[in-house]
Amino acid sequence: MIAVEQMDFAYPGATAVFQGFSWNVARGEAWAVLGPSGCGKSTLLSILAGLLAPQKGRVGVDGQPLTRPRPQTGLIIQDYGLLPWATIRENARLGLRIRNLYGPDGVHAPRDYVRTLNVDAWLERLGLLPYADQYPGHVSGGQRQRTAIARTLALQPDLLLMDEPFSSLDAPTRESLQSLALELWKEAGLTLVIVTHAIEEAAVLGQKILLLGRPPNQAAQIIDNPGVTQPAYRDSVAYTALCKDLRGRLEQS
Numbered sequence: 001m002i003a004v005e006q007m008d009f010a011y012p013g014a015t016a017v018f019q020g021f022s023w024n025v026a027r028g029e030a031w032a033v034l035g036p037s038g039c040g041k042s043t044l045l046s047i048l049a050g051l052l053a054p055q056k057g058r059v060g061v062d063g064q065p066l067t068r069p070r071p072q073t074g075l076i077i078q079d080y081g082l083l084p085w086a087t088i089r090e091n092a093r094l095g096l097r098i099r100n101l102y103g104p105d106g107v108h109a110p111r112d113y114v115r116t117l118n119v120d121a122w123l124e125r126l127g128l129l130p131y132a133d134q135y136p137g138h139v140s141g142g143q144r145q146r147t148a149i150a151r152t153l154a155l156q157p158d159l160l161l162m163d164e165p166f167s168s169l170d171a172p173t174r175e176s177l178q179s180l181a182l183e184l185w186k187e188a189g190l191t192l193v194i195v196t197h198a199i200e201e202a203a204v205l206g207q208k209i210l211l212l213g214r215p216p217n218q219a220a221q222i223i224d225n226p227g228v229t230q231p232a233y234r235d236s237v238a239y240t241a242l243c244k245d246l247r248g249r250l251e252q253s
């Protein structure tokens, strides 16, 4: 689904963030990208979203070279990006409205796109239907983030990129949204890449974990985490051991 080959990326006048970096993600996998602040996690996500281009190497998504943002990629960021003057339902419709404006042109919307504004199934799935006519300022942070998720999933992405999506939420809300993200991943057959600086979040969401370190990142350090799909994984010995292992690796990086 994602193929990064021998990629070099540097911001102008700065040390390289990636140098000869290669990484592959298979369709349907859930990856967490973990590393300390400043290691290049958001940069990698922006490259995968088609918002930044590497200076060298190749980045392909779904077999195509990535030259611009693709309509089948969904991006969810930390501070929701909701319009304060629009209701939860209207916010959830925003992506569809933009798609409807352009139509199925293959750039803003997939060529097989059928115009719709129906988001209520997603609002219901995310527990937002009772709040559909409220404004973002009148609902909780967790509900705002759910709205951002509904807005993105209404566009039926095949690749979902999330940048620290739950870090500003309180612990119980964060845990419930992490579980929801895993459920949606399993249901929708999505390929998921979640960027996080939190070890526990990477361990609970990443079927595979890409560990980044101090730039330049040259070789992908990958940790398998097959237990992630098991019920109550968070309470298991394997989960605790993985968190300890990740903590040790981060301290060395």
Ligand code: ADP
Pocket (backbone or CB within 6 Å): 011, 012, 014, 017, 035, 036, 037, 038, 039, 040, 041, 042, 043, 044, 215
């Ligand atoms: P992370 O998401 O892991 O915190 P980033 O990808 O945001 O890391 O940043 C990686 C490196 O690139 C850091 O050293 C950061 O200071 C630098 N950087 C990030 N964005 C820019 C930018 N727009 N211009 C210049 N340097 C940047």
